Amino acid sequence: MSQKSEYIQTETGNKVSRKSLIIGSQNIILGGKTIIQADCCIRGDLRRLVPQGQNAAAVAIAVGRYCFLSKSCLLRPPSKTYRGQFSYYPMKLGDHVFVGEGSVVEAAVIGSYVNIGKNCVIGKFSIIKDCVRIEDGTVIAPNSVIPSFSSVEGHPGIVVEELPETAAEMLERELNHQ
Template sequence: MPPKQTKGEYIETDTGNKVSRKSVILGSQNIILGGKTIIQADCTIRGDLRRTVAPGQQSGNVAIAVGRYCFLSRSSVLRPPGKIARGIYSYYPMKIGDHVFVGEGSVVEAALIGSYVHISKDCVIGKFTIIKDCVRIEEGTVIAPNSVIPSFSVVSGRPGVVVAELPETAVEGLERA
């Protein structure tokens, strides 16, 4: 009789995503992972928070869409943005591009995060923030709700402001990281 196999810490999907068994994923039917994405332990992804619609209306069921080659570090939180609309608190979809790194302990409630974005450790990304492609957010940064961060920017501070620009060759460096 062969020895019993022990379960690994990660579950691997057909598309190459690796999800820690110790992560908390709520509403998984409303979350799309593009492929080759890694979700570490203690991450929380709130797919159960999705847009409420009136009876008889059609709505997409996707609450969070994550692109390819993304990395969600330990204790990070992805939560779709929400607000009161027509007297009802409603959540809106969150879209994350390819090659996005979310650092340890960061909380993200953005509406859109472009590709090649590096969010460092202990950051807070406010509701309905739009982060364009190729952006680096420094450690401990707090970005105010409804902010728009332009491409090739370095953001730092509380509240987060653009402190520098990245060269156009930064995409290759962020892709390797």
């Protein structure tokens, strides 16, 4: 699946494709054993500006362990105006997150064991809890909250199904099959 020559392997076991576009990599944290495929784009440069002017430990994107970012997906921190100030906010992904091909993720928080389908759009500042499956082609409106154990579909995305208790294992299996 991952040819050695195309992927760079880091010390923590992350496999990053050489053809991916990772900007601002010093602001990105990868948990470990994460795979990033070709043409993937991670905007670590869009980070919150610390008023002191130092970009000390300003993490833009934190990705958990065993994640899988498919081809052509895009991770971008969300931004908004709060109290007159416009800034970018950090984005956090949990463990075992699978992002499908071509999906654009601008969520604020994504929990663990989340499967995002192909060509999805996750709106700004959405919060996705654990054990969620997002079907292909879903658009999730900004500021929405997806509770655990749901399956989301549609445009805008609404919860259509409640996943059974075995959701964590099944989602992990789907991830491993990729």
